[in-house]
Amino acid sequence: MNRTEAIKAIISSLSEEDVALFTTGLISREAFSIRDRAGNLYMLGSMGLLSAFGLGIALNNPTRRVVIVEGDGSALMSLGNFTLIGSLKPKNLCHIVIDNESYESTGGQPTVTNFIDLTQIASASSYSLVDRMGSLDDLSNELLKFLNSTGPVFLLVKVQISNKEEPPRVALPPEEIKERLMRFLKHGV
Amino acid sequence: MISVERFCESLKNRNITFLSGVPCSILKKIINYALNDSQITYVPAPREDSALGVASGAYMCGRASGILIQNSGLGNIVDSLTSFNLIYKVPVLMIISWRGYLGKDAPEHSVMGEKTLDLLEELGISYGVLEEDNLDHLIDVIVSSMNKQKIPGAIVLRRGIVE
16 A cells, blocks of 8 residues: 555545644645545644644544544654653544655655554553554555544554655645634534 | 742633643742643643644634743744744744743753743744733733734743742
């Protein structure tokens, strides 16, 4: 499975009322080009900030599911947030890491997740449910069950580097991305 | 000296009841008060940028929020500020302790102690230093500027000002 397929599967499993947060780089660009929606937030920069931001939303909006989608590079940058999420235990938080073992957005330099297993870090951080998926069939079949489990849940999605053309940049100004999500959080779908 | 009760009540009076932070000895009374006040939510963050992220998420849900950090940690949040809060327009009140004030502190605080206000100035963030007689006025000025510009503002605390 490649990143595009993984993100397509994730987005097609979301409920309309879910908040979905996407990290900087190709993950945001991919999500924007697959299906933009009011409940999406694209964090264009500030790599590593996303999981704390998602936690803040999940804690203050406990009836709405918050899905964090970041890459291995972004997760590695803020491993401390795993411990914070695991200790505060927001039931409505889903943390998904798309792991291609590299910084693909910047030319494919390796990370360290080829031999460091992020699911073990999530387990040690007391997430309620931790899983790993390496095939598109498994992801498509299991994702809904995973999303509907009591959080915080952690899913590692192992993907291959894709050689296809990069998706276009997110064509929304940052302030509009924020205002849109605030309206969505306030008024619902 | 301003009592910690008075300081925290002045935050609560402005509905700033969601706080996250990383401890500093100058802030210990405030953080301990926040931890024990049922009207305040305090999230103990592992890093200053985590605190800013959590507080920013709270703001998205309509909750006025703030962070409590040492000025050394201002270095840890510069990218979050410049690449997120300042361009997405997410205001969070930053309560920042001032280690290294006038150079009278441990050596690790000397550079940031000298540069703290300059750094806030360079980032275009409204700030003020808390004095014995300006608590309510200062918070009003900073919060009003934050609400107008929709970006973070900062209140800087020297040792001993809030006890």
